[in-house]
Amino acid sequence: MATIHPFLWFNTDAEQARDFYLSVFKNSKALQTIEYTDWVSGTNKTVPHATFDFELEGLHLTALNAGPQPPFNERLSLYIETRDQAETDYYYEALTAGGGRAQPCGWLTDRYGVYWQVIPEILPRLSADPDREKANRVRQAMYGMRKIIIADLEPPMPARPDPHRNRNERRTLMTSLVDRKVIVVGGSSGIGLGVAEAALNGGAKVVIVGRSPEKLLAAERTLNAGRVTSVVADMTDEADVARLFDEVGPFDHLVSTAGTLPPGDPIGSTDMEAVRGFVDNKLIGAVMLSKHAVRTLKAGGSMTFTSGINKDRPPVPGGSVVSAIAGSFSYFARALALELAPTRVNVVSPGWVDTPMWDIVGEAKSSFFADMAARLPSRKIPTAADVAAAYLYLMESDFTTGETIRIDGGHNLI
Numbered sequence: 001m002a003t004i005h006p007f008l009w010f011n012t013d014a015e016q017a018r019d020f021y022l023s024v025f026k027n028s029k030a031l032q033t034i035e036y037t038d039w040v041s042g043t044n045k046t047v048p049h050a051t052f053d054f055e056l057e058g059l060h061l062t063a064l065n066a067g068p069q070p071p072f073n074e075r076l077s078l079y080i081e082t083r084d085q086a087e088t089d090y091y092y093e094a095l096t097a098g099g100g101r102a103q104p105c106g107w108l109t110d111r112y113g114v115y116w117q118v119i120p121e122i123l124p125r126l127s128a129d130p131d132r133e134k135a136n137r138v139r140q141a142m143y144g145m146r147k148i149i150i151a152d153l154e155p156p157m158p159a160r161p162d163p164h165r166n167r168n169e170r171r172t173l174m175t176s177l178v179d180r181k182v183i184v185v186g187g188s189s190g191i192g193l194g195v196a197e198a199a200l201n202g203g204a205k206v207v208i209v210g211r212s213p214e215k216l217l218a219a220e221r222t223l224n225a226g227r228v229t230s231v232v233a234d235m236t237d238e239a240d241v242a243r244l245f246d247e248v249g250p251f252d253h254l255v256s257t258a259g260t261l262p263p264g265d266p267i268g269s270t271d272m273e274a275v276r277g278f279v280d281n282k283l284i285g286a287v288m289l290s291k292h293a294v295r296t297l298k299a300g301g302s303m304t305f306t307s308g309i310n311k312d313r314p315p316v317p318g319g320s321v322v323s324a325i326a327g328s329f330s331y332f333a334r335a336l337a338l339e340l341a342p343t344r345v346n347v348v349s350p351g352w353v354d355t356p357m358w359d360i361v362g363e364a365k366s367s368f369f370a371d372m373a374a375r376l377p378s379r380k381i382p383t384a385a386d387v388a389a390a391y392l393y394l395m396e397s398d399f400t401t402g403e404t405i406r407i408d409g410g411h412n413l414i
């Protein structure tokens with residue numbers, strides 16, 4: 001019986017393309033490679049004509065080094081049918097990473113220009129619904145999307161009941177998060193993951209953002225709420241930040257908890273590269289997020305950034321840089337709150353919080369925490385869920401702007 005399989009022409013990077021696809025699809029393998037005796041790179045004669053066979057999820061493909069050829073176009077695309085939002089997010093982010101482009105209606109081009117569609121299996125089912133008005137609403141919703149967001153194809157799910165209080169009825173200067181879209185940069189771990197969960201519990205739709213697709217996928221599975229999606233983006237990379245807001249579209253609140261460990265060398269032995277990396281990740285990252293967020297942040301929305309106890313109680317020696325950067329957030333937020341009014345801009349300043357950031361100290365973590373808890377007026381080290389309450393308040397309070405809220409158990413007092 002004859003067989004049929006896709007055969008893709010690349011310029012000189014068929015092998016790299018094959019390796020990229022093998023890294024994206026977990027159930028995949030390289031098959032036969034054949035190098036020919038002629039060259040695709042003209043007089044340089046460095047890249048031979050070659051074919052690279054491989055298999056993705058049982059589909060056999062061939063990649064050919066063919067030299068400059070007409071580019072791929074959307075006349076032929078590879079269609080991935082996904083089971084749920086987590087899978088949709090994974091393939092969409094993984095295939096657009098490194099220079100690919102999001103395209104309308106679940107389409108994308110990868111870094112080699114190959115066209116893909118990442119389509120949740122529910123989309124064709126909804127489009128074929130016998131209720132043609134409903135089917136039409138689904139298609140209209142899809143036309144406004146790039147990555148398909150399953151929760152936005154159908155009417156929003158009812159908000160989870162808030163067991164603690166009825167916010168909307170009691171408070172006039174508070175805005176409910178129900179059906180609001182909240183972006184949490186740093187939402188794949190620690191404080192950000194706590195904020196994402198709290199916002200979901202408040203009825204929001206949440207987009208979590210980080211650099212690692214694996215961490216985002218794990219976080220989505222932990223949150224398991226149907227109203228959470230993810231975008232892979234590095235906030236030190238302006239192209240990534242611009243793409244993030246293009247993909248998410250109009251939204252209501254931006255929270256950034258993203259950050260890496262600060263440099264801690266005494267000033268005489270400061271590692272300038274480490275300092276630049278830290279400034280890039282914290283302060284420049286926040287400036288870039290703000291720059292691109294304003295394009296699509298809806299009226300009545302807010303931005304909340306994260307500083308920390310190190311500005312009030314710098315670790316000595318080696319605390320000058322982290323103290324300066326943490327402190328700068330308050331002034332950044334005050335100025336931006338005036339510039340962007342009535343959009344609100346605030347900062348949360350946590351003390352020590354029990355998050356994966358502390359894994360670096362290994363087994364010493366529990367004794368570190370016990371010693372600090374004994375000194376703190378609060379007598380405890382909080383979880384991410386504990387400090388998430390401060391972010392929730394700043395999103396919901398219509399009357400708080402340019403503010404830095406300390407949630408540090410009294411750490412700044414000791």
Ligand SMILES: NC(=O)c1ccc[n+]([C@@H]2O[C@H](COP(=O)([O-])OP(=O)(O)OC[C@H]3O[C@@H](n4cnc5c(N)ncnc54)[C@H](OP(=O)(O)O)[C@@H]3O)[C@@H](O)[C@H]2O)c1
Binds near residue numbers: 185192212306307350
């Ligand atoms: N935990 C504490 O005790 C404490 C106390 C005071 C202040 N803070 C500050 O709070 C922030 C969050 O801390 P945490 O404990 O939640 O840390 P964490 O558990 O390590 O989480 C950091 C998050 O930021 C993301 N991230 C890091 N760099 C990024 C970048 N360039 N672009 C996009 N995402 C990035 C990480 O994902 P990827 O790695 O996948 O990108 C992760 O989701 C940090 O800035 C920290 O300095 C923490």
